[in-house]
Amino acid sequence: MRAVRAWRDGLRRRHAGPAWAPAAIEYGRYVGLPLLAVLAVLAPEYLNAQRAFAVILVATYVVLRSSAGLLGTVVLAAMLTLLPYYMDTFERGLIFNVALYSLLGIGLNVVVGYAGLLDLGYVAFFATGSYLYALLAAPGYGGGFDTGISFWIVLLWAGLLAGLVGVALGVPVLRLRGDYLAIVTLGFGEIIRIMLNNEDASGLIGRHVSDHGITNGPVGIFSIPHPSFLDYELRGPVELYFVVLAGCFLAAFAAGRILDSRVGRAWEAIREDEDVAASVGVNTTLYKLLAFAIGASIGGIGGVVFAAEQTAVFPKNFDVNVSINVLAVVIIGGMGNMRGVILGAMLLIGLPEVLRDFSVDVGFIHLDNLGADYRLVIYGAALVTVMVLRPEGLLPSRRRAAEFQQAALIESELAT
Amino acid sequence: MQEWIQLFIDGATIGGVYAVIALGYTLVYGVLRMINFAHGELFMMGAFTGYYTLNGFEQHSNLNDSAPELTIAVAILLGMAVAVVLAVIMERVAYRPLRRAPRLAPLISAIGVSIFLRNVMLRVTDAQAQVYPRVFPRGGFEFGDVSLTYIRIFLLSLSVAFLVLLYVFIQRTKAGMAIRAVAEDRDTAALMGINVDRTIVSAFAAGAALAGASGVVYGMFVTNATSDMGFIPGIKAFTAAVLGGIGSVPGAVAGGYFLGISESLSTKVIGAQYKDVVAFVLLVGALTLRPWGIFGKREDKRA
Numbered sequence A: 001m002r003a004v005r006a007w008r009d010g011l012r013r014r015h016a017g018p019a020w021a022p023a024a025i026e027y028g029r030y031v032g033l034p035l036l037a038v039l040a041v042l043a044p045e046y047l048n049a050q051r052a053f054a055v056i057l058v059a060t061y062v063v064l065r066s067s068a069g070l071l072g073t074v075v076l077a078a079m080l081t082l083l084p085y086y087m088d089t090f091e092r093g094l095i096f097n098v099a100l101y102s103l104l105g106i107g108l109n110v111v112v113g114y115a116g117l118l119d120l121g122y123v124a125f126f127a128t129g130s131y132l133y134a135l136l137a138a139p140g141y142g143g144g145f146d147t148g149i150s151f152w153i154v155l156l157w158a159g160l161l162a163g164l165v166g167v168a169l170g171v172p173v174l175r176l177r178g179d180y181l182a183i184v185t186l187g188f189g190e191i192i193r194i195m196l197n198n199e200d201a202s203g204l205i206g207r208h209v210s211d212h213g214i215t216n217g218p219v220g221i222f223s224i225p226h227p228s229f230l231d232y233e234l235r236g237p238v239e240l241y242f243v244v245l246a247g248c249f250l251a252a253f254a255a256g257r258i259l260d261s262r263v264g265r266a267w268e269a270i271r272e273d274e275d276v277a278a279s280v281g282v283n284t285t286l287y288k289l290l291a292f293a294i295g296a297s298i299g300g301i302g303g304v305v306f307a308a309e310q311t312a313v314f315p316k317n318f319d320v321n322v323s324i325n326v327l328a329v330v331i332i333g334g335m336g337n338m339r340g341v342i343l344g345a346m347l348l349i350g351l352p353e354v355l356r357d358f359s360v361d362v363g364f365i366h367l368d369n370l371g372a373d374y375r376l377v378i379y380g381a382a383l384v385t386v387m388v389l390r391p392e393g394l395l396p397s398r399r400r401a402a403e404f405q406q407a408a409l410i411e412s413e414l415a416t
Numbered sequence B: 001m002q003e004w005i006q007l008f009i010d011g012a013t014i015g016g017v018y019a020v021i022a023l024g025y026t027l028v029y030g031v032l033r034m035i036n037f038a039h040g041e042l043f044m045m046g047a048f049t050g051y052y053t054l055n056g057f058e059q060h061s062n063l064n065d066s067a068p069e070l071t072i073a074v075a076i077l078l079g080m081a082v083a084v085v086l087a088v089i090m091e092r093v094a095y096r097p098l099r100r101a102p103r104l105a106p107l108i109s110a111i112g113v114s115i116f117l118r119n120v121m122l123r124v125t126d127a128q129a130q131v132y133p134r135v136f137p138r139g140g141f142e143f144g145d146v147s148l149t150y151i152r153i154f155l156l157s158l159s160v161a162f163l164v165l166l167y168v169f170i171q172r173t174k175a176g177m178a179i180r181a182v183a184e185d186r187d188t189a190a191l192m193g194i195n196v197d198r199t200i201v202s203a204f205a206a207g208a209a210l211a212g213a214s215g216v217v218y219g220m221f222v223t224n225a226t227s228d229m230g231f232i233p234g235i236k237a238f239t240a241a242v243l244g245g246i247g248s249v250p251g252a253v254a255g256g257y258f259l260g261i262s263e264s265l266s267t268k269v270i271g272a273q274y275k276d277v278v279a280f281v282l283l284v285g286a287l288t289l290r291p292w293g294i295f296g297k298r299e300d301k302r303a
Helices: A002-013 A020-042 A048-067 A069-086 A090-116 A122-137 A151-173 A178-197 A201-205 A235-257 A260-270 A273-281 A284-310 A318-332 A338-353 A376-391 A398-415 B002-032 B039-060 B068-098 B104-122 B149-174 B174-184 B185-193 B196-222 B230-242 B250-269 B274-288
Strands: A361-362 A366-367 B140-143 B145-150
Touching: A002 B185, A048 A284, A048 A338, A090 A235, A090 A260, A090 A284, A090 A318, A090 A338, A122 A151, A122 A178, A122 A284, A122 A318, A122 A398, A151 A178, A178 B104, A178 B230, A178 B274, A201 B149, A235 A260, A235 A284, A235 A338, A260 A273, A260 A284, A273 A284, A273 B039, A318 A338, A318 A376, A318 B104, A366 B149, A376 B068, A376 B140, B002 B039, B002 B145, B002 B149, B002 B174, B002 B196, B002 B230, B039 B068, B039 B104, B039 B230, B068 B104, B068 B196, B104 B230, B140 B149, B145 B149, B149 B196, B149 B250, B174 B185, B174 B196, B174 B250, B185 B196, B230 B274, B250 B274
Parallel strands: none
Antiparallel strands: A361 A366, B140 B145
């Protein structure tokens, strides 16, 4: 009994706010999830997808949570690579999406988690990459220019172009803080979508390419060819999943290395207090633009793979919900932490798909198709809940957790 | 020439709506230094309340035909009430716990509320636009090519009425003075005996009442209600508030009308589909060149 009380007091000391919130998380971590894993394995009457997903989630979480850095990463890599072979078609499409959003989350994490710039228009970079590949690779009847450019080269170019777009979007918002930055970036994302949708976009630029303008308007661009690797055509979600997976690891590795460098320290300084950082000589302009550029590049690369997998792009694919999804993945998963982003992607993208047909019947409340229809409702509620109860996210980096808890600690000290 | 006049009138109409919504943003920003991302959704909820009210009257009585003034008045009042209740709950659940948290937290919380409300209504309406019953008398005035329908006049004048009402509230009532005090210096206001929490709630409520009422009338004006009808107007109203100087009541008004009219007039120049772009461009321009807006004052940076 004393041990339980001591544990609870320790929680209360370390986390401000109601004690039952971190207690619930700790309970979940040490009791709930293992229980779920055991149940999932011993009770095979669960649907295949749900069971597999639950086991994967648990195993991944356990691995991510451990501090065995290199070993953990290798085990994780092995698990993730073998994953598709245990899954059916539906699940394969699912893990592609999860992996894609992980990649996007890693990119946005650089902007939001590392540099502390709240970007709500991330879809703009994603769209840049997608449309670049679509325009270059699709045949004329699909709306593209039918150059024979290889997928891999476009990847590089998309990274560069998206990075430039990131800088272009970053320059006007350099002086803005928090709330304004969010709305302006949101506006940028919307502008990109509107311009993609409008067939007269080419008229504005002054060139007339076809009846539908450059971007083909709402009709979209289709028949995008599959990429090929050493004469092997990569079609379908699985092969491209591996591409995305490789991209995730590369991006995570790169971002992690950058974080440990001067740039990362500059970002941390800017995130904590931009004015003080500037006053001690940190070139805030350079590092903020760098954050935008890197995040945007990753987004653009994700866009290219998305276009390749879908073989068609429509402006509708790039609306504000994408930005919000990626933001939710980063925030709820854990800001500033790669592992948190991956967990966030699994929870927010994977789980709703798995629970697609899940129904709830409580008293007079009858909700069908929880995953499909109510996904965004739950997202919204989840965002609020996470912010109020655990603003650093589910798997935060220790730094961010400390930052948030410190703010709460100051408040509680001021109150007494 | 006629066309310009028509566009001007259209612009002033929507500008009035923007101004009323912008006031809500500005009030909340004044007392909390925070942008209530979900404010546009209060507007949307007001519109839906109006729809359900008028629809209810339509289906269960003939008051819509015999006493439209009554049904419309009830709809507006209910719209205000619902918006106020939602705003109070919002403040209590999503914003108050985060009052001293780092800036990112209440912002994301607000985004979450916005997503939540929008998608709840999306589910409730099954993604179908809800069409209002015809309550307002049709017809209007015609001056050559310029048309001025009755509903448009109603919307125009109601917006002005709301603005005046709010001005009186802020300047002449005790609650309004409390809001002004908390907006200027929260701690000193507390020292002066003002209940800061209650004042913040009243600021939320006032802004919400305006947004909700405006939503009802706007819904009648465009004759339908959809779950995302508050999203873009919300962003534009925020732009208006920034243009006029966030935190400044006359600024919100000026910004609202300025944005509405510019937007409307610009459609003649660059085409209707780019209307939304105008607002964003103005926003970026304003924030880059003159972030404190028309009526604001330079805010000092604090280290």
